[in-house]
Amino acid sequence: MGCLLGPRAVAQSVLRVSPDGPLRSVADARDEIRRQRGRTPDQAFRVLIADGVYSIEQPIVFGHGDGNVVYEADTGAKPIVSAGRRITSRWTQGANGVWSTNVPRDWHFEQLWVNGSRATRAREPDQFFYYLLRVDQEPEDQKGRFRQTLHGRPGETEGLAGLTAEEIRRVQFVAFHKWDTTRRYLDHADPMAGRLVSSGREMKSWNPLTHNTGYQLENYLAALDQPGEWFLSPDGVLSYLPRKGEVMGDAEVIAPVCEQILIIQGDPANDRTVRDLEFKGITFQNSGWTSPPEGFEPSQAASPIEAAVQVDGAHGIAFRNCEIGHVGGYGIWFRRGCRDGLVQRCLIQDLGAGGVRIGETVIASNESEQTSHITVDNNIVFDGGHTFPCAVGIWIGQSGDNQVTHNEIADFYYTGISVGWRWGYAESLAKRNQIRMNHIHHLGQGYLSDMGGIYTLGPSEGTVLSGNVIHDIESWGYGGWGLYNDEGSSDILLENNLVYRTKSGGYHQHYGRDNRIRNNIFAFGREYQVRRSKVENHRSFTFEQNIVLFESGDLFHGQWGDDKVTVQQNLYWNSSGQVDITPGDRSKTSVVADPRFVDPQNDDFHFVDTTAAKRIGFQPFDWTRAGVYGDEEWRSLAKSLPMPSMDQPPVPPPLELHEDFESGILPIKSRVSVDGNLGGVAVVDVDQAHSGKKVLRLTDTAGQRRRYYPMMVVSPHHVDGITRCRFFVRLDDAAVFQHEWRDASQRYQTGPSLWFENGRLRTPTKELMKIPSGQWIEVDVMAKLGDNAGTWAVTVKSDGVPTRTFDNLPIVTNSWKTLDWVGFVSQADADSTVDIDDLEIICEAK
Numbered sequence: 001m002g003c004l005l006g007p008r009a010v011a012q013s014v015l016r017v018s019p020d021g022p023l024r025s026v027a028d029a030r031d032e033i034r035r036q037r038g039r040t041p042d043q044a045f046r047v048l049i050a051d052g053v054y055s056i057e058q059p060i061v062f063g064h065g066d067g068n069v070v071y072e073a074d075t076g077a078k079p080i081v082s083a084g085r086r087i088t089s090r091w092t093q094g095a096n097g098v099w100s101t102n103v104p105r106d107w108h109f110e111q112l113w114v115n116g117s118r119a120t121r122a123r124e125p126d127q128f129f130y131y132l133l134r135v136d137q138e139p140e141d142q143k144g145r146f147r148q149t150l151h152g153r154p155g156e157t158e159g160l161a162g163l164t165a166e167e168i169r170r171v172q173f174v175a176f177h178k179w180d181t182t183r184r185y186l187d188h189a190d191p192m193a194g195r196l197v198s199s200g201r202e203m204k205s206w207n208p209l210t211h212n213t214g215y216q217l218e219n220y221l222a223a224l225d226q227p228g229e230w231f232l233s234p235d236g237v238l239s240y241l242p243r244k245g246e247v248m249g250d251a252e253v254i255a256p257v258c259e260q261i262l263i264i265q266g267d268p269a270n271d272r273t274v275r276d277l278e279f280k281g282i283t284f285q286n287s288g289w290t291s292p293p294e295g296f297e298p299s300q301a302a303s304p305i306e307a308a309v310q311v312d313g314a315h316g317i318a319f320r321n322c323e324i325g326h327v328g329g330y331g332i333w334f335r336r337g338c339r340d341g342l343v344q345r346c347l348i349q350d351l352g353a354g355g356v357r358i359g360e361t362v363i364a365s366n367e368s369e370q371t372s373h374i375t376v377d378n379n380i381v382f383d384g385g386h387t388f389p390c391a392v393g394i395w396i397g398q399s400g401d402n403q404v405t406h407n408e409i410a411d412f413y414y415t416g417i418s419v420g421w422r423w424g425y426a427e428s429l430a431k432r433n434q435i436r437m438n439h440i441h442h443l444g445q446g447y448l449s450d451m452g453g454i455y456t457l458g459p460s461e462g463t464v465l466s467g468n469v470i471h472d473i474e475s476w477g478y479g480g481w482g483l484y485n486d487e488g489s490s491d492i493l494l495e496n497n498l499v500y501r502t503k504s505g506g507y508h509q510h511y512g513r514d515n516r517i518r519n520n521i522f523a524f525g526r527e528y529q530v531r532r533s534k535v536e537n538h539r540s541f542t543f544e545q546n547i548v549l550f551e552s553g554d555l556f557h558g559q560w561g562d563d564k565v566t567v568q569q570n571l572y573w574n575s576s577g578q579v580d581i582t583p584g585d586r587s588k589t590s591v592v593a594d595p596r597f598v599d600p601q602n603d604d605f606h607f608v609d610t611t612a613a614k615r616i617g618f619q620p621f622d623w624t625r626a627g628v629y630g631d632e633e634w635r636s637l638a639k640s641l642p643m644p645s646m647d648q649p650p651v652p653p654p655l656e657l658h659e660d661f662e663s664g665i666l667p668i669k670s671r672v673s674v675d676g677n678l679g680g681v682a683v684v685d686v687d688q689a690h691s692g693k694k695v696l697r698l699t700d701t702a703g704q705r706r707r708y709y710p711m712m713v714v715s716p717h718h719v720d721g722i723t724r725c726r727f728f729v730r731l732d733d734a735a736v737f738q739h740e741w742r743d744a745s746q747r748y749q750t751g752p753s754l755w756f757e758n759g760r761l762r763t764p765t766k767e768l769m770k771i772p773s774g775q776w777i778e779v780d781v782m783a784k785l786g787d788n789a790g791t792w793a794v795t796v797k798s799d800g801v802p803t804r805t806f807d808n809l810p811i812v813t814n815s816w817k818t819l820d821w822v823g824f825v826s827q828a829d830a831d832s833t834v835d836i837d838d839l840e841i842i843c844e845a846k
Contacts, residue, residue, distance in 0.1 A: 017049045027056070048072060050074050062262075062264045066274060072282070077281070080283040083284075087101060093248075099239070102237060103232070110387070111288045113254045119229065120229050127647075128649050131653065132150055133655070135148055147187070148200070151194055153194050161191040163191075171218065174215060175215045260307070261284045261287050276316040284309060289387055305388055306329055307357060320344050324347075334357070336360060341358075344378055345634065351391070352385075354412070358397065360397050384412045392418045398430060405436045410442045416438075416470070423486075423487040433463045433464075435464065439627030439638075461491040464492070466495050467496050470500075480504045484508050484510075491514050500524050506525050507530045514541070517541055519618060521549070523550070537564070543566065544568050545618050547573075551575045569587065571615070572590065572592050657839055671712070671713055673713070682699075692837075697834070700828040700829075702831065703829075740752070740825070743818045749817075751783055752812075777798040777801075778798065780797075790814075793806060
């Protein structure tokens, strides 16, 4: 820290702020200090703030010359600086229990708090998300903008039906893809077809929106159907569905009027820093975030999002015993050119993004503009990601020599602590960071993937992760890890950490150099225990003197067994079976033995007996010291925080297709096999499509490399229930067409199989009927899957041909049970075409 308690602080002038005046705000006190400093430039000040709510209409800004001041709550007071405004207009009750009131039409906000609790802007679904079927992308203009068409299931978007074009353009979709979220406005929508259109940047090739990307739709009145949801119309009508016990006539309802509360703005490039400002016992709350017209493009850790309290070019800035909460973005950010900052014993909660940020995503060329030596100690950072689920509890970018210690970090949708901002081995400033004794838990909650309790990036010499307790990490898909050394993580010591109940593993290194993982306890990874993803031409890490306790999943996952990783002197134990350590540990110095913890199933990792642990040189550590410290009230608050239920995300519904080919592209989850020089598979315009103007055409020729070229295959992955595949097909006289269902086993097993050839329809064993050429034929195939598989049926319709249904047809292979492969194959060895239109694949109830 600077000299807040040094000589300059001895002879302080004391000012008082009170709702009764004469100084009625922090800004008033700042301005009075500026006036007095005109006479006594070096005078130190202490500003005592009385009880009350101090509302602001714009952020409070401190600049060079505003330092050497302590702003603190007066004795026994709990002052609140609020960037919100209370809504006092009269509420009236309407249909379905929804209450409404009027606010000024020029007051647009996207956050709302009722009786101190964040309300949810109306959305569907109310928990988790729907799943996209497909996303198509095409350039929109010459300025780098792209148009994305999102294909969902019609039943998920039908709530948009009846909205005007203007109302559609105010709806936002929020997509959850891997570690990112995307938030955009809709351009237009076809609700009954499940199509949504939006414009923005080109999707990232490494993390696009794809099949089974989760999404929500937000900000339309029809979605207001759950207690605690609200909607604000453009004409100022605010609608709200009260939660249990809320009486709108008595409720305190607050919405934000500005996006930041406190800005400390020095000029480090010109040596005009703000020095020695301290804030004690003050609550900063109710700042907002408003979506710009372009929305929010995907960015790891929500890195572009600013903070309610933002600090640039400042040395010796301290926040003690403060609260930062009910905010639209991040809580506090020491951004450019900051040193010797402190955040201590603060409650940072109810966050639109994350809690604390240190440094930037770029390396400032001027050393005075680089941030370092920030201490974040003994804080509760809780309940974040409400607007930006990809945000991080505590984030360190290009910044070194920071201390993150004894914090309680919980209830986020992504990573707890992120350290470093360099993918690979190029220059990084994130060195000598100390991440110690933090309690990090209840992360992910099934919404995102590729996360960690503590996540690192890039060269990090001198960085230490020690004494942290990490548990309950639940990703959506892959990567719910405890300790995660991602790309380029190097020279990091990870020791004396306790990690348990993670979806994936306790430890993972994607790739890095010379990290040392020693004397940790890794317990109860569900899918596996430790993972190494990539082998490089240097030592990846040393894994030694660790205890690994598990009861499910593999022990070692990924790449092991080479000489570029050292694994030795570890203790492994599977409480429910045998342990084979040879895939990853061939040291002959490790042991398989019960570590003899007191009650690990109930989170007690004290030792009953250390005999087995001593065999590997394990040094017991006091994991109970992790988390906050101090008086009982503070420690009890951390222990009593309500935790999310960690529900499992919904399994994506079985793939369904409703494809009329009018989009001009192939169906979702399809692939083609063709001869590069002869024939092919394409969507083409025709004069007489079954519907619309386009069809899928398989063009065959003589002399193809494979008789079964050209072929299109759809991969539905249906495992049970009843699947129906309905399509219209038109064949010319020379066409030979095969339609077949298979599973994914090697060698594959075959279910239904149909052949169209020489004017006849047959199975591999039976001729069914005559069929016409040159006209559309409707084919409807139905089969049971799973344990009920065994027979199938087909119905065939065409103009001038009686409708025929063939039941109880035997499947080709008796062991076929699942549908992983639906083939549309041209088997002719002659010039011919097969047209397909209005293809549907539907998985019906079991």
